[in-house]
Amino acid sequence: xxxxxxxxxxxxxxxxxxxxxxxxxxxxxxxxxxxxxxxxxxxxxxxxxxxxxxxxxxxxxxxxxxxxxxxxxxxxxxxxxxxxxxxxxxxxxxxxxxxxxxxxxxxxxxxxxxxxxxxx
Amino acid sequence: xxxxxxxxxxxxxxxxxxxxxxxxxxxxxxxxxxxxxxxxxxxxxxxxxxxxxxxxxxxxxxxxxxxxxxxxxxxxxxxxxxxxxxxxxxxxxxxxxxxxxxxxxxxxxxxxxxx
Numbered sequence: 081x082x083x084x085x086x087x088x089x090x091x092x093x094x095x096x097x098x099x100x101x102x103x104x105x106x107x108x109x110x111x112x113x114x115x116x117x118x119x120x121x122x123x124x125x126x127x128x129x130x131x132x133x134x135x136x137x138x139x140x141x142x143x144x145x146x147x148x149x150x151x152x153x154x155x156x157x158x159x160x161x162x163x164x165x166x167x168x169x170x171x172x173x174x175x176x177x178x179x180x181x182x183x184x185x186x187x188x189x190x191x192x193x194x195x196x197x198x199x200x
Numbered sequence: 201x202x203x204x205x206x207x208x209x210x211x212x213x214x215x216x217x218x219x220x221x222x223x224x225x226x227x228x229x230x231x232x233x234x235x236x237x238x239x240x241x242x243x244x245x246x247x248x249x250x251x252x253x254x255x256x257x258x259x260x261x262x263x264x265x266x267x268x269x270x271x272x273x274x275x276x277x278x279x280x281x282x283x284x285x286x287x288x289x290x291x292x293x294x295x296x297x298x299x300x301x302x303x304x305x306x307x308x309x310x311x312x313x314x315x
Contacts, residue, residue: 084243113303120208122289123244123305138302172243187293188234189303191243 082107082175084192092198093163100159101195103173108153110177113189114146117170126171129156163199170194208287210310219277221309223290228271232293234303235264235275239286247275247288277311285313 083106093099103112112129127135127148135148150156160167174189213219225233231252236244250257250264250273257264263276273290290306 122307125302125304187232187301188246188249190246191236194243196241 082109082190084173084175084190086171086173086192086195088195089193090196090198092200095164095199097163098159098161099163099197100157101171101173101197103156103158103192105154105175109175110153111175111189112150112156113174113176114148114156114158115172115174115191117172117194119169123172126158129158160197163197165199168197168199170196208308208310210312212312212314213280215280215282215313215315217280219275219280219284219311219313221275221277221288221311223273223275223306223309225271225273225290225292225306227292227294227304228268230292230294232301233264233266233273234291234293235262235273236289236291236305237284237286238289238308244289280311280313282313282315285311287311 085104087102091099114126115123116126117123125138126141126146127137129135129148129150131150131153145161147159158171172191172194174191176187176189211219211221234249235247237247238244248259248262248264250266255266261278265274275288277284287308287310289308291303293301293303295301
């Protein structure tokens, strides 16, 4: 599986500000995703980060609130904009389809360690 | 079973016992299922997967059973150890809008292993 890192690992932010979370993979992958996990809850998909084009957002999530970039096959960012306390969550990136020697691996998703965000 | 709000289903076992964690899924068209383990403060970790053309798959100390008739998935952990204490999520991979597949996660089960 790929090694996935996220920055920052945690942050405490003031309401009305924005935070950009970075996700870096140690190998090229076809798919990258962003999830939100609210305290004590399961994971909810925010969007699929598409390389070279606009992200595909799930119902209830919009680009103005969660702009996403994916400039290449190993890196993506998620910005949480104009934050409110309701945005306090763990934000997770995941990857799928590692490219290794031209052979695409299974469609299993592997997750980063998460970014724990608290908004005051 | 299902949970409401912030209350996860919980399972408490003694070290050395076998654990069985259950999951019901909703979409009969789902063709791929994954179990993840999430320890406190960490991201979900892949444990084992199974495709819909199988009803059983075994890994190291873990077995996943799939019953498509009743849309039920279970994870069996043999000789449970304190390090197995975590929240366990099942996830189903289902077609969502055209040709895109999407992982949908269950609510999770908190496993506590007592020494």
